[in-house]
Amino acid sequence: DLALLAEDDVRVFADGSLYLTKIQLLHAGNYTCHAQRNTDIMQTHVLTVHTIPEVKVTPKIQSRRPGEEASMFCHVIGEPFPKVEWLKNDEPLKLNIAGNKYMLIGNGTELRLHNIAYADTGAYMCQATNVGGVTRDISSLIVQEEPTPTAPNEERRFFAFHDWGVSVYEPNAC
Structure with a gap:
């Protein structure tokens, strides 16, 4: 739920694309996009975050x-x-x-x-x-x-x- 990430670093554009800046470990996880007209259509992306030791x-x-x-x-x-x-x-x-x-x-x-x-x-x-x-x-x-x-x-x-x-x-x- 993007509401949990209510930050200036997370933006959803009018075309539905998601833009994250200043990636941190808390951003790691699954991001699922649901179609507005047909909720059965969805696409999930996994974001893996790596940190410098x-x-x-x-x-x-x-x-x-x-x-x-x-x-x-x-x-x-x-x-x-x-x-x-x-x-x-x-x-x-x-x-x-x-x-x-x-x-x-x-x-x-x-x-x-x-x-x-x-x-x-x-x-x-x-x-x-x-x-x-x-x-x-x-x-x-x-x-x-x-x-x-x-x-x-x-x-x-x-x-x-x-x-x-x-x-x-x-x-x-x-």
Whole structure:
């Protein structure tokens, strides 16, 4: 019933055609057109709405000692539900190797690293993909002997990971 969608974004023209602008998930469904003179004549159209995935990774940054475990969570929404993939420094994680230190939990929404080493320092990216598009978010892991607690203002820092180490940039000093 179009009365339920009483919005400026929905118009029915004199010829009976329906025009929708600013499509949202609430517009998804079946739209049936009935002939005015013969109600037995009708035509139904199905509107499927796809959304770009939304991704939020937590924590944004964490510091761990060698040998410890680290976990990262990827909160994803989208229509249809996106495929979740993890990358490290822009390279897909090698998940199918025997004795692998990576474990995916909950359809890939949690990444767990076991027995971490200095080489595990890096930018871990959660990438969500569906027909609406691709979206990414990053969680940074720093492996060091004396991990520092993560303060809220550290989430604003920018980290550049190199073969020779990590560069940390403060937003106020850029």
